[in-house]
Amino acid sequence: MRTASPPKDTFDDGYRKMLRTLSEGSVHVHFDPYDDIDWDAPEMAFDATDPRWILPAHLDPLGATAWYQALPTQKQIELGQWRVLNVMKVGAAFESALIRGLMHYAIELPNGSPEFRYCLHEMTEECNHIQMFQELINRTGIDVPGTRKHFGVMLPFLGFIGGYDPLALMIGILGGEEPIDHYQKHAIRSANLPTAVQRVMEIHIAEEARHISFAVAFLQLRLPQLNRVQRFGLSLSFPVIMRWLANEIMTPPRSIAKRFGIPREVMKEAFWGSPASREILTSYFGDMRALAEETGLMNRVSRRLWKRLGIAGEPSRYRGEPERTAELFVVEPTGAPAPNAAR
Numbered sequence: 001m002r003t004a005s006p007p008k009d010t011f012d013d014g015y016r017k018m019l020r021t022l023s024e025g026s027v028h029v030h031f032d033p034y035d036d037i038d039w040d041a042p043e044m045a046f047d048a049t050d051p052r053w054i055l056p057a058h059l060d061p062l063g064a065t066a067w068y069q070a071l072p073t074q075k076q077i078e079l080g081q082w083r084v085l086n087v088m089k090v091g092a093a094f095e096s097a098l099i100r101g102l103m104h105y106a107i108e109l110p111n112g113s114p115e116f117r118y119c120l121h122e123m124t125e126e127c128n129h130i131q132m133f134q135e136l137i138n139r140t141g142i143d144v145p146g147t148r149k150h151f152g153v154m155l156p157f158l159g160f161i162g163g164y165d166p167l168a169l170m171i172g173i174l175g176g177e178e179p180i181d182h183y184q185k186h187a188i189r190s191a192n193l194p195t196a197v198q199r200v201m202e203i204h205i206a207e208e209a210r211h212i213s214f215a216v217a218f219l220q221l222r223l224p225q226l227n228r229v230q231r232f233g234l235s236l237s238f239p240v241i242m243r244w245l246a247n248e249i250m251t252p253p254r255s256i257a258k259r260f261g262i263p264r265e266v267m268k269e270a271f272w273g274s275p276a277s278r279e280i281l282t283s284y285f286g287d288m289r290a291l292a293e294e295t296g297l298m299n300r301v302s303r304r305l306w307k308r309l310g311i312a313g314e315p316s317r318y319r320g321e322p323e324r325t326a327e328l329f330v331v332e333p334t335g336a337p338a339p340n341a342a343r
Helices: 013-028 073-106 114-140 149-162 166-190 195-225 228-250 254-260 264-273 275-283 286-295 300-308
Strands: none
Touching (some): 013 114, 073 114, 073 149, 073 166, 073 228, 073 254, 149 166, 166 195, 166 228, 166 286, 195 286, 228 264, 228 286, 228 300, 264 275
8 A cells, every 4th residue: 555645636736836847847848869969970979088988086986096096098988988888877777667666656646646747757758868878878889787786686676666655766766866966967067078978968967857856846745744653764764775776876786897807995995985985975965965854854863874874964055056065167068959849
């Protein structure tokens, strides 16, 4: 039996208006991976020697290690390619689980539910994202493995089970989307990226803003309806889910470590054993700490758990706030492809 799924007549006007705005945004401002990206343009061609693939130390935990920085330039480029593309491959796998969970949830909504339409819009966009990520990977010819084996086995079941527990589903969606969203926003703001990678990230960021907004609003509506015991339980599971999914999404599988001869101690340092890597990990969840504070999921016990898990810190002052301590430099934008509003 589902938890915290109010019937359609309990939605307030603000929530209905938000759903309508998100749905209309999906109709009028959306992207198609094969119509809005000119994959055959010269600047989109894959260059195996392009130094823009080198992992920046301020952005990537592996790039922050002395081991990586001591590699020959071409080796840094090659490992950077595998690293960036593998995160996209993992993101595609995660989004497939998100689609399973959302479909399971949406298909049983009552007639007239304003959530149904938006859920279907979101799933359509996630399918496009999977195609977009895979097209980029295919055009490089790099056979990245994607998820670590145990996580790949779990994902289909996690999506299905999430359909029975919408609160856990939305927390899981945020736990998976936030690290990738933060990583990509930080990359766009502060790194000189290959053109194809930048355009893919620009499109993904634009549409993920709607998906994250929905998950946040979903939780904001339902969490106040829980009793103290339920809310306390979620206050503990919330940071655990965040920390677990960030690790699964951002940590490369052993096959990549073996391919590039990455020492075990370097992997431990990068994920998440050094001060630099822990700072990067903490930075993923400023918005989620703000959400926990706002919804009462940050209490004396849960605050200690956030700290114990290594993801405590200041909450964001506003959604998508850039890192306050990051040394950023301006990059001339390549320009995101214009959405096809007439579609």
